[in-house]
Amino acid sequence: GENVEQHPSTLSVQEGDSAVIKCTYSDSASNYFPWYKQELGKRPQLIIDIRSNVGEKKDQRIAVTLNKTAKHFSLHITETQPEDSAVYFCAATRTARQLTFGSGTQLTVLP
Amino acid sequence: IAGITQAPTSQILAAGRRMTLRCTQDMRHNAMYWYRQDLGLGLRLIHYSNTAGTTGKGEVPDGYSVSRANTDDFPLTLASAVPSQTSVYFCASSDSGLAGTYNEQFFGPGTRLTVL
Numbered sequence: 001g002e003n004v005e006q007h008p009s010t011l012s013v014q015e016g017d018s019a020v021i022k023c024t025y026s027d028s029a030s031n032y033f034p035w036y037k038q039e040l041g042k043r044p045q046l047i048i049d050i051r052s053n054v055g056e057k058k059d060q061r062i063a064v065t066l067n068k069t070a071k072h073f074s075l076h077i078t079e080t081q082p083e084d085s086a087v088y089f090c091a092a093t094r095t096a097r098q099l100t101f102g103s104g105t106q107l108t109v110l111p
Numbered sequence: 112i113a114g115i116t117q118a119p120t121s122q123i124l125a126a127g128r129r130m131t132l133r134c135t136q137d138m139r140h141n142a143m144y145w146y147r148q149d150l151g152l153g154l155r156l157i158h159y160s161n162t163a164g165t166t167g168k169g170e171v172p173d174g175y176s177v178s179r180a181n182t183d184d185f186p187l188t189l190a191s192a193v194p195s196q197t198s199v200y201f202c203a204s205s206d207s208g209l210a211g212t213y214n215e216q217f218f219g220p221g222t223r224l225t226v227l
Contacts, residue, residue, distance in 0.1 A: 103153040
């Protein structure tokens with residue numbers, strides 16, 4: 001089955017700086033890669049996703065890049081703000097439904 | 112009801128007891144899922160259902176069972192709870208859409224379960 005590794009497990013940045021979270025996956029057939037944000041005590045919520053036929057996708061201050069050859073994808077957050085502080089999870093799937101999640105990254109944005 | 116709900120919010124349970132976690136969605140989504148979330152391990156899929164009347168095993172199905180009698184409800188049952196099942200449980204749903212399409216999974220608020 002699929003295995004997703006996520007790094008780093010914790011990340012602290014100064015407000016206004018950029019943050020990058022990286023994930024690698026094992027199943028070369030995986031073709032959908034969503035990212036979820038989970039604030040403390042809340043449910044995970046989708047923030048951005050990318051399909052395998054696209055190398056990069058942007059949505060305001062967040063972007064995701066995908067390298068299918070190397071089997072890794074990354075989340076980029078620019079101009080970080082305190083409200084970006086949360087746990088971020090990457091995931092991968094080839095079945096359109098059964099997601100395999102990474103172990104999460106606790107992002108702290110320092111004022 | 113708006114979206115996806117879970118009950119109870121939290122529960123403390125004695126080992127060996129039977130427990131059913133409830134999940135209901137009103138979005139008419141075909142697919143539903145149960146995950147457990149443990150510190151440092153992310154979210155792991157327990158069971159899923161692609162449509163009413165069908166279920167499948169996820170990554171960590173042992174000790175859990177599910178049923179999908181209708182579109183809206185997807186209960187998760189622990190037949191005989193053990194301490195290792197202490198976790199936060201999230202139910203999710205998605206619109207299955209056309210084959211090969213990918214649709215957002217919407218999560219419920221979670222159930223915090225402690226097995227003593």
